[in-house]
Amino acid sequence: xxxxxxxxxxxxxxxxxxxxxxxxxxxxxxxxxxxxxxxxxxxxxxxxxxxxxxxxxxxxxxxxxxxxxxxxxxxxxxxxxxxxxxxxxxxxxxxxxxxxxxxxxxxxxxxxxxxxxxxxxxxxxxxxxxxxxxxxxxxxxxxxxxxxxxxxxxxxxxxxxxxxxxxxxxxxxxxxxxxxxxxxxxxxxxxxxxxxxxxxxxxxxxxxxxxxxxxxxxxxxxxxxxxxxxxxxxxxxxxxxxxxxxxxxxxxxxxxxxxxxxxxxxxxxxxxxxxxxxxxxxxxxxxxxxxxxxxxxxxxxxxxxxxxxxxxxxxxxxxxxxxxxxxxx
Amino acid sequence: xxxxxxxxxxxxxxxxxxxxxxxxxxxxxxxxxxxxxxxxxxxxxxxxxxxxxxxxxxxxxxxxxxxxxxxxxxxxxxxxxxxxxxxxxxxxxxxxxxxxxxxxxxxxxxxxxxxxxxxxxxxxxxxxxxxxxxxxxxxxxxxxxxxxxxxxxxxxxxxxxxxxxxxxxxxxxxxxxxxxxxxxxxxxxxxxxxxxxxxxxxxxxxxxxxxxxxxxxxxxxxxxxxxxxxxxxxxxxxxxxxxxxxxxxxxxxxxxxxxxxxxxxxxxxxxxxxxxxxxxxxxxxxxxxxxxxxxxxxxxxxxxxxxxxxxxxxxxxxxxxxxxxxxxxxxxx
Numbered sequence: 001x002x003x004x005x006x007x008x009x010x011x012x013x014x015x016x017x018x019x020x021x022x023x024x025x026x027x028x029x030x031x032x033x034x035x036x037x038x039x040x041x042x043x044x045x046x047x048x049x050x051x052x053x054x055x056x057x058x059x060x061x062x063x064x065x066x067x068x069x070x071x072x073x074x075x076x077x078x079x080x081x082x083x084x085x086x087x088x089x090x091x092x093x094x095x096x097x098x099x100x101x102x103x104x105x106x107x108x109x110x111x112x113x114x115x116x117x118x119x120x121x122x123x124x125x126x127x128x129x130x131x132x133x134x135x136x137x138x139x140x141x142x143x144x145x146x147x148x149x150x151x152x153x154x155x156x157x158x159x160x161x162x163x164x165x166x167x168x169x170x171x172x173x174x175x176x177x178x179x180x181x182x183x184x185x186x187x188x189x190x191x192x193x194x195x196x197x198x199x200x201x202x203x204x205x206x207x208x209x210x211x212x213x214x215x216x217x218x219x220x221x222x223x224x225x226x227x228x229x230x231x232x233x234x235x236x237x238x239x240x241x242x243x244x245x246x247x248x249x250x251x252x253x254x255x256x257x258x259x260x261x262x263x264x265x266x267x268x269x270x271x272x273x274x275x276x277x278x279x280x281x282x283x284x285x286x287x288x289x290x291x292x293x294x295x296x297x298x299x300x301x302x303x304x305x306x307x308x309x310x311x312x313x314x315x316x317x318x319x320x321x322x323x324x325x326x327x328x329x
Numbered sequence: 330x331x332x333x334x335x336x337x338x339x340x341x342x343x344x345x346x347x348x349x350x351x352x353x354x355x356x357x358x359x360x361x362x363x364x365x366x367x368x369x370x371x372x373x374x375x376x377x378x379x380x381x382x383x384x385x386x387x388x389x390x391x392x393x394x395x396x397x398x399x400x401x402x403x404x405x406x407x408x409x410x411x412x413x414x415x416x417x418x419x420x421x422x423x424x425x426x427x428x429x430x431x432x433x434x435x436x437x438x439x440x441x442x443x444x445x446x447x448x449x450x451x452x453x454x455x456x457x458x459x460x461x462x463x464x465x466x467x468x469x470x471x472x473x474x475x476x477x478x479x480x481x482x483x484x485x486x487x488x489x490x491x492x493x494x495x496x497x498x499x500x501x502x503x504x505x506x507x508x509x510x511x512x513x514x515x516x517x518x519x520x521x522x523x524x525x526x527x528x529x530x531x532x533x534x535x536x537x538x539x540x541x542x543x544x545x546x547x548x549x550x551x552x553x554x555x556x557x558x559x560x561x562x563x564x565x566x567x568x569x570x571x572x573x574x575x576x577x578x579x580x581x582x583x584x585x586x587x588x589x590x591x592x593x594x595x596x597x598x599x600x601x602x603x604x605x606x607x608x609x610x611x612x613x614x615x616x617x618x619x620x621x622x623x624x625x626x627x628x629x630x631x632x633x634x635x636x637x638x639x640x641x642x643x644x645x646x647x648x649x650x651x652x653x654x655x656x657x658x659x660x661x662x
Contacts, residue, residue, distance in 0.1 A: 014648075025655050025660075028659070029661035029662070060651070067643075070402075126517045143476070143478035144478050144479060145463075145477055145516075146461070146515060146518075149511060149515045150512060150515070183412055184412055184415055184458075184626075186415060303637075304338075304403060307640060308403060311341070311399055314647070318352060321352075322352055329359055329362055
């Protein structure tokens with residue numbers, strides 16, 4: 001089961017507000033009815049008022065709750081979506097933020113990441129590749145092309161100096177990478193994300209869900225270790241805070257793992273010995289499975305179930321209002 | 330185009346008229362306080378305050394509209410778009426564009442040779458939807474700007490950013506062809522074409538145009554050469570991007586027609602002469618018609634679900650109704 005828009009759950013605060021209003025309405029209503037005098041207000045009608053208000057309130061609350069659940073975008077189960085494609089297009093989203101210069105894996109995170117790109121380009125000759133470089137924002141630096149020399153010459157110049165925006169925004173990187181896939185293409189598509197998983201802004205999970213929706217898996221390659229390492233600067237020395245303390249950057253493989261799982265790909269550590277082989281096998285399996293099956297499996301949205309219940313409770317609430325109880329109201 | 334994925338849910342709309350009757354007109358309906366008027370002989374009360382009446386009507390309208398919207402959301406509204414998917418592979422095309430200072434000569438309308446070449450290339454690119462197109466520019470040096478790509482938006486962006494004299498002062502036709510051939514060769518296309526646009530004689534670079542054309546011919550790349558410019562003098566004006574100095578003068582230098590013709594012949598392409606913007610446009614149009622390839626496309630249907638928007642709208646209306654009744658009209662029952 002997946003939830004496409006978990007941010008919708010914030011609307012439950014609004015539902016709580018509705019409950020408060022209903023309680024206030026009940027108290028005020030009881031007081032006002034009592035003022036109308038004995039013609040209207042008797043112990044029996046007070047009882048009817050209590051029971052009716054209670055059930056109508058419950059229905060109203062359930063109505064709003066189910067609408068919120070419908071808006072949250074629950075998916076479960078899978079259905080096949082026909083797909084007739086061949087060949088593959090791979091977008092590399094390469095983190096070029098300063099933390100990628102840390103040397104906790106040899107020679108450093110960025111160079112190791114470039115080696116991963118090179119090995120994929122070598123293994124998938126004849127496929128198309130695009131490169132998105134990202135730091136505080138993401139820029140498509142190479143459009144989708146078969147030209148492996150262009151990839152190679154780009155890799156030699158890719159460094160933190162390529163981009164000026166400081167920070168790391170993996171979410172934006174995934175969005176820009178998704179746009180780098182041509183719309184009218186009949187090839188399989190995959191995204192290779194190369195990063196240490198440390199991010200400061202953006203919502204990578206939402207972007208990953210978007211990719212999952214389009215059937216594009218994320219092969220996330222974590223560069224760096226959790227223990228962390230200092231960041232060497234290009235001019236020499238290491239990055240320090242204003243207080244003069246050494247800055248340590250820690251890789252966050254859990255974020256990368258989560259993104260890969262969300263979009264149905266694979267998570268790999270760049271320092272694992274067999275990372276090149278595993279990545280190749282993963283990409284090959286992805287295309288072969290889709291080729292063989294001729295379809296991809298997509299999660300089935302279940303909003304209608306929740307909307308149906310919401311409608312039911314809305315109607316029930318009105319029925320309770322319309323039906324007169326014991327000749328009271 | 331709009332579609333409903335589960336139109337049967339619309340049958341629920343049939344229940345609305347009886348529901349309206351029960352809720353607003355049925356004599357036995359609840360939700361009201363009934364007073365016995367044993368002695369009163371006139372007609373019943375009507376709230377006379379028009380504000381109250383207006384708010385009440387507003388709430389009623391919001392409720393029923395919200396209910397309809399909710400049923401509509403249940404029917405699964407979606408927007409369907411048809412996307413053509415190219416099944417066949419296009420021709421790889423490399424555009425090799427001269428960036429030397431003489432391209433600033435103002436004998437081409439409206440601005441100069443360089444700008445009108447860019448305009449003409451832009452419309453050419455837009456006609457070749459399925460072909461990977463790349464861009465190499467050259468002056469004293471040659472450089473790959475964009476590898477052959479079907480991402481034409483990216484290509485046109487890069488084309489718009491090119492400036493005269495970024496690669497120095499000179500005309501290295503041989504280098505331009507060689508760089509273009511190298512990057513064309515990196516792809517898997519069966520058909521490969523290069524379009525060379527220049528207005529000068531080769532006077533720089535380590536590779537002679539003939540040697541480069543021989544490489545291209547070996548790789549099976551057809552080179553179309555286009556000589557740009559008019560006979561005689563032309564005024565020229567450009568800014569050196571490195572120093573920011575503005576240059577002005579006249580240019581008399583012309584391209585080497587014989588050589589361009591030779592290069593085209595060696596590779597199985599053709600030579601064209603363009604002496605005006607319109608001529609250049611028609612040259613690229615004829616290349617467009619020569620280089621055709623069978624196109625197979627399939628239409629892919631993409632559905633963009635809209636139920637969240639519709640459901641959100643519905644709940645907003647129903648919330649408005651709830652708030653008017655509870656907070657503004659202070660309804661009791």
